[in-house]
Amino acid sequence: MSLKENSHTSSSWFLIVNPNSGVRNFSKAWNRIQQILKHKEIDFSFSLTQHSKHEISLVQESLKRGFRKIISVGGDGTLHHVVNGIMTQRYVKTSEIKLGVIPMGTGNDWIKTYQIPNSIEKSIDVLVEDHTEYQDIGLINHTNNQKEYYINVAGIGYDGYVVNKLNSLKKFGPIAYLLSGLYGLLFYKKTSYQIKINDQLIEEKCLMVLFGLCQYSGGGMQMTQDPDPKDGLLDITIAKNFSFFDLVFNLPKLYNGQIVNHKKVINYKATSLEIQENKEQHSYIEADGELLGKGSLNVSIIPNAIQIIIPATQ
Known part of the structure; x- marks a missing residue:
């Protein structure tokens, strides 16, 4: 696990990153994401998943540390496990958590409903705008x-x-x-x-x-x-x-x-x-x-x- 230490305020982002998502060249895509975030002067920390369902414990740990903006970096499977991490934690009301996506998966189906661009740069633009709505969870x-x-x-x-x-x-x-x-x-x-x-x-x-x-x-x-x-x-x-x-x-x-x-x-x-x-x-x-x-x-x-x-x- 790799963590970038900084002041953990509710305005900081925490990225859950799946290096095994559908993107062909993960290292190149991940470096690009970090460059854009730094260029936009966005305060963020991150962790890379190391095994199946690792997202769940990573989300729970980040919420325990005070983060309230969770970004799923990967595909629909990564997002699924991030959601399960949010819904099963007991540190904060789930409705107080903001969830965003930087798509890097095979299908990326969830983003289509909301017309979130299937692009690293444009999806980060959406996150920067920070427009939120509530969604139901099954x-x-x-x-x-x-x-x-x-x-x-x-x-x-x-x-x-x-x-x-x-x-x-x-x-x-x-x-x-x-x-x-x-x-x-x-x-x-x-x-x-x-x-x-x-x-x-x-x-x-x-x-x-x-x-x-x-x-x-x-x-x-x-x-x-x-x-x-x-x-x-x-x-x-x-x-x-x-x-x-x-x-x-x-x-x-x-x-x-x-x-x-x-x-x-x-x-x-x-x-x-x-x-x-x-x-x-x-x-x-x-x-x-x-x-x-x-x-x-x-x-x-x-x-x-x-x-x-x-x-x-x-």
């Missing part, structure tokens, strides 16, 4: 009462299967999402679920169930209907018994957002969600592109949980 309670927070989109079924496969394809960059998706189309077997939404019980054989807060996932796909990250509601998408040809024919609609209008897709808004899977099948669960495990789950929402730094035009 909470998943899953296998053996494990809890996981998420900031973008989560799901069970096909998308979890795709994320599991994606780990071996990330070396291909952004196209890895498409390759993993095509693999899933060929080999994923649909699962029967009991789904409870707003006290309504649905039994359905599904390709997947998504429960999102924001608009984009899976490398730019749009599978949530009119999401509002600050309305206190989960945007739930149930993709029913799609065939291989259904998915191939409708592939463009996954990226232009029209898939939510398909006759085999049902959309809901709710404050909570429960999913019980068929005991003979165990589906992968993913959140923000991170694999959580397999099994049944329940999801709730924490309104106005964190202040996020986004462009002032939002």
Whole structure:
């Protein structure tokens, strides 16, 4: 861990930096980030992650030391773990924490909802402007009462299967999402679920169930209907018994957002969600592109949980 010592005031930034993010030349990108921050006379400290989920403890330690502006430097996975660090710490109310992003990942899906530029220089400009809004955070309670927070989109079924496969394809960059998706189309077997939404019980054989807060996932796909990250509601998408040809024919609609209008897709808004899977099948669960495990789950929402730094035009 590398820390730059300075006066730890609430106006200082603390950067959580993932050297294994999707950027091709990390050292060059990281040096550029530091140069820009110093040129703009921004007071900052930083730490590099050294292992999986290291972000969680690094965030907690920085908050303990008095930092209140946390910057995630990496991709959606880095952001996911930073959020979990914020939501599980006990030093300060989460709503008093400001969270920003300098994107360096493979997908960078969360930033698309807020039109944060996928550029080091321009994303730092957004951080300097320091315009904030509150965002809701989702909470998943899953296998053996494990809890996981998420900031973008989560799901069970096909998308979890795709994320599991994606780990071996990330070396291909952004196209890895498409390759993993095509693999899933060929080999994923649909699962029967009991789904409870707003006290309504649905039994359905599904390709997947998504429960999102924001608009984009899976490398730019749009599978949530009119999401509002600050309305206190989960945007739930149930993709029913799609065939291989259904998915191939409708592939463009996954990226232009029209898939939510398909006759085999049902959309809901709710404050909570429960999913019980068929005991003979165990589906992968993913959140923000991170694999959580397999099994049944329940999801709730924490309104106005964190202040996020986004462009002032939002």
